[in-house]
Amino acid sequence: MRPFTNLIPYEEALKILLDNVKPVERWEKVSLEDALHRVLAEDIISPINVPPFSRAAEDGYAVRAEDTYGAGQYSPRELQSIGEINTGEYKPLKIKKGECVRIATGAMLPEGADAVVRAEDTEDNEGMVKIYRPVHPGFDVAPVGEDIKKGEKIFTKGTYLTPSKIGALAAMGIIEIKVYEKPKVAVLPSGDELVKPGDSLPPGKIYDVNTYTIASVIRENGGVPVIFPYVMDSPADIEEKLLKAMKYDLIVFSGGSSVGDRDLLIDVVSKHAKILFHGVQIKPGKPTWCAVGKRMILGMPGFPTSCLSDSYQFLAPALRKMAKLPPKDRKTIKARMSRRIVSTLGRTQFFTVRIKDNVAYPAYKTSGAITSMANSDGYIIIPHNVDIVERNEEVTVYLWGD
Amino acid sequence: MRPFTNLIPYEEALKILLDNVKPVERWEKVSLEDALHRVLAEDIISPINVPPFSRAAEDGYAVRAEDTYGAGQYSPRELQSIGEINTGEYKPLKIKKGECVRIATGAMLPEGADAVVRAEDTEDNEGMVKIYRPVHPGFDVAPVGEDIKKGEKIFTKGTYLTPSKIGALAAMGIIEIKVYEKPKVAVLPSGDELVKPGDSLPPGKIYDVNTYTIASVIRENGGVPVIFPYVMDSPADIEEKLLKAMKYDLIVFSGGSSVGDRDLLIDVVSKHAKILFHGVQIKPGKPTWCAVGKRMILGMPGFPTSCLSDSYQFLAPALRKMAKLPPKDRKTIKARMSRRIVSTLGRTQFFTVRIKDNVAYPAYKTSGAITSMANSDGYIIIPHNVDIVERNEEVTVYLWGD
Numbered sequence: 076m077r078p079f080t081n082l083i084p085y086e087e088a089l090k091i092l093l094d095n096v097k098p099v100e101r102w103e104k105v106s107l108e109d110a111l112h113r114v115l116a117e118d119i120i121s122p123i124n125v126p127p128f129s130r131a132a133e134d135g136y137a138v139r140a141e142d143t144y145g146a147g148q149y150s151p152r153e154l155q156s157i158g159e160i161n162t163g164e165y166k167p168l169k170i171k172k173g174e175c176v177r178i179a180t181g182a183m184l185p186e187g188a189d190a191v192v193r194a195e196d197t198e199d200n201e202g203m204v205k206i207y208r209p210v211h212p213g214f215d216v217a218p219v220g221e222d223i224k225k226g227e228k229i230f231t232k233g234t235y236l237t238p239s240k241i242g243a244l245a246a247m248g249i250i251e252i253k254v255y256e257k258p259k260v261a262v263l264p265s266g267d268e269l270v271k272p273g274d275s276l277p278p279g280k281i282y283d284v285n286t287y288t289i290a291s292v293i294r295e296n297g298g299v300p301v302i303f304p305y306v307m308d309s310p311a312d313i314e315e316k317l318l319k320a321m322k323y324d325l326i327v328f329s330g331g332s333s334v335g336d337r338d339l340l341i342d343v344v345s346k347h348a349k350i351l352f353h354g355v356q357i358k359p360g361k362p363t364w365c366a367v368g369k370r371m372i373l374g375m376p377g378f379p380t381s382c383l384s385d386s387y388q389f390l391a392p393a394l395r396k397m398a399k400l401p402p403k404d405r406k407t408i409k410a411r412m413s414r415r416i417v418s419t420l421g422r423t424q425f426f427t428v429r430i431k432d433n434v435a436y437p438a439y440k441t442s443g444a445i446t447s448m449a450n451s452d453g454y455i456i457i458p459h460n461v462d463i464v465e466r467n468e469e470v471t472v473y474l475w476g477d
Numbered sequence: 478m479r480p481f482t483n484l485i486p487y488e489e490a491l492k493i494l495l496d497n498v499k500p501v502e503r504w505e506k507v508s509l510e511d512a513l514h515r516v517l518a519e520d521i522i523s524p525i526n527v528p529p530f531s532r533a534a535e536d537g538y539a540v541r542a543e544d545t546y547g548a549g550q551y552s553p554r555e556l557q558s559i560g561e562i563n564t565g566e567y568k569p570l571k572i573k574k575g576e577c578v579r580i581a582t583g584a585m586l587p588e589g590a591d592a593v594v595r596a597e598d599t600e601d602n603e604g605m606v607k608i609y610r611p612v613h614p615g616f617d618v619a620p621v622g623e624d625i626k627k628g629e630k631i632f633t634k635g636t637y638l639t640p641s642k643i644g645a646l647a648a649m650g651i652i653e654i655k656v657y658e659k660p661k662v663a664v665l666p667s668g669d670e671l672v673k674p675g676d677s678l679p680p681g682k683i684y685d686v687n688t689y690t691i692a693s694v695i696r697e698n699g700g701v702p703v704i705f706p707y708v709m710d711s712p713a714d715i716e717e718k719l720l721k722a723m724k725y726d727l728i729v730f731s732g733g734s735s736v737g738d739r740d741l742l743i744d745v746v747s748k749h750a751k752i753l754f755h756g757v758q759i760k761p762g763k764p765t766w767c768a769v770g771k772r773m774i775l776g777m778p779g780f781p782t783s784c785l786s787d788s789y790q791f792l793a794p795a796l797r798k799m800a801k802l803p804p805k806d807r808k809t810i811k812a813r814m815s816r817r818i819v820s821t822l823g824r825t826q827f828f829t830v831r832i833k834d835n836v837a838y839p840a841y842k843t844s845g846a847i848t849s850m851a852n853s854d855g856y857i858i859i860p861h862n863v864d865i866v867e868r869n870e871e872v873t874v875y876l877w878g879d
Binding site: 108111126128161181222230238239241243244247249250251270274276290308386440441445476 | 509510513525527528529530562563564565566567583584585619623624625631632639640641642643644645646647648649650651652653668669670671672673674675676678679680681682683684685686687688689690692693694696697710779781785788806808842843846847848850851853876877878
């Protein structure tokens with residue numbers, strides 16, 4: 076048996092992984108309807124002014140501001156209305172001294188006008204309009220290009236598209252954009268004991284969990300999972316699937332990484348890639364490994380909870396870098412620990428907890444219990460140099476969220 | 478012109494909306510691969526034990542614990558190995574007094590065995606195995622049903638499916654589940670001035686923004702947008718589209734709700750639904766209205782930033798209730814205000830800001846500027862009874878996230 080000889084700290088392992096994964100630079104065109112949460116692969120230069128014309132910001136009358144000077148409650152100016160412009164309409168009206176045009180909010184200002192008098196400050200008497208309030212040039216007018224100027228660079232390559240950014244693209248009339256392709260991740264759960272959920276379960280076998288949890292975490296972090304058939308514990312099968320997986324952007328194994336004489340995976344991978352680390356000072360997740368060849372390869376434990384914890388601690392940040400997504404802003408809360416927790420010096424522990432009334436209760440049921448994780452609200456991180464978290468001690472809980 | 482006579486506070490408006498929207502009770506069957514972020518429409522009773530059999534938690538030898546009693550570094554017990562069981566294998570082995578079986582982590586314990594001695598505490602000499610350490614019954618054994626018991630209720634109806642919950646379903650062998658259907662939301666932007674992005678822009682027209690922002694917020698909150706053609710400013714067109722929209726779970730109008738003589742929307746809607754409120758003490762979003770008929774109808778302003786702000790403040794929480802999703806856990810940070818902000822007493826203001834070095838800068842560029850919102854990191858809420866936020870005052874910023 077080969078022991079883990081070179082366990083490295085979590086921070087170092089994560090850094091090695093992140094330093095070695097490459098962002099996907101391929102792009103594709105998508106319609107604005109499909110662009111939410113994607114990442115721009117081009118700078119966006121506005122092809123138009125927004126608004127595309129000077130428009131009224133209120134319902135009222137478009138005027139030449141100077142025609143209103145001196146107007147007051149008891150000394151209205153009178154202007155001749157020469158027409159009406161509704162929102163969305165174009166009329167080739169032109170106002171001259173002493174004239175005005177009835178205008179709706181958002182409608183295009185007629186030529187000659189430089190301000191709007193609100194309807195409530197006017198009185199229309201068969202086309203002769205009393206103006207009770209003076210306005211300065213530009214009053215209640217949204218000038219052409221006020222929001223976005225034609226030719227202005229609005230977004231740069233790498234911008235993550237949220238609803239408001241989608242809105243800005245629409246405002247510029249852009250319906251199709253270049254976005255980076257999502258990283259494709261080959262998911263290779265290994266183990267002769269695995270059976271696909273839904274199939275019948277022969278004695279000695281268990282249902283595959285990791286395919287589904289890994290695929291879920293990949294989807295939550297901007298990737299596309301490509302699910303492989305189970306990898307059997309034979310060098311030929313491992314090699315065949317590894318080589319097939321090399322065409323994807325990242326390769327993720329789960330299982331087959333414990334230290335034991337049936338451990339073949341690392342040996343086969345070593346023939347095609349350089350092992351960067353094997354063994355991390357974390358709990359769960361000690362047997363985690365990482366290799367780089369034609370592609371990056373991440374090896375996660377077969378134990379479902381260890382695999383899922385690894386998916387959050389390694390796979391998610393690696394994938395977000397590959398997908399050029401901003402880091403996940405996981406919400407944290409402060410809580411008091413319900414009881415003393417003993418950890419192992421030299422290992423960073425990710426410890427799942429449930430929260431009730433600001434108290435953190437261990438969610439741990441038994442090693443590898445998927446239900447402990449499924450019923451937890453988040454986890455605390457017990458640093459490698461801490462062996463005891465005292466009862467009532469304040470802890471930071473990272474909520475799963477999503 | 479009809480003034481807003483009955484502006485109501487934000488909290489009251491939101492409560493009216495939430496009290497009136499109904500969760501969607503229709504369900505559909507989905508495969509586990511498509512179940513992420515969906516909501517269970519059935520209780521889940523486990524059809525099996527997890528693990529389905531007692532299994533070894535370490536590589537080593539399956540033994541009868543009592544055969545190891547008294548073993549020590551200098552007084553090993555010797556047991557006869559009668560075979561080997563690998564992970565995923567079933568062998569009808571049965572161990573008797575004085576016997577053991579070589580076993581791999583995760584493999585099924587043979588009949589008669591009740592504990593595992595780790596490999597490092599043994600020495601195999603051609604089938605005669607020296608045991609250097611005593612173990613108690615159950616040592617390094619994960620007993621059948623330890624994690625999940627057959628017949629146990631694991632999840633209840635209404636559970637939101639995260640990666641770990643997907644994993645627990647897989648562990649039980651469940652590949653297809655009932656989830657609630659996503660609410661279908663009819664999106665009806667109104668206004669004669671709207672042009673679809675990508676089309677050419679005649680004078681007086683502007684590109685439609687609200688369809689894309691509303692649809693994005695709907696997708697982020699578990700709904701399916703159903704985009705309608707633009708509603709023209711005519712009673713016949715409004716009525717025709719309103720009636721068609723009645724088959725969806727929620728109807729959202731944007732635009733056409735300002736107080737002006739071209740305001741037809743409310744009149745037409747009133748014929749088919751009861752107006753619950755029209756006018757809210759918020760900025761932006763004052764002309765927001767809500768009606769209930771065969772379906773709930775939400776009316777949001779046409780101004781893109783007002784519409785988007787409303788989408789977050791009204792549409793998102795309503796939709797999450799309809800989709801039975803947990804409330805959005807928006808991350809907040811504390812920041813100091815870069816300069817004094819003046820607000821309007823009597824109106825709750827949602828004020829967008831950019832964050833740099835823990836200082837909140839107003840993102841506001843100009844009323845309705847979509848770029849202000851697109852370039853903001855989040856917003857602060859200035860309560861209705863506060864008119865001034867001082868420079869350097871601490872504010873809570875709600876980050877857009879996602």
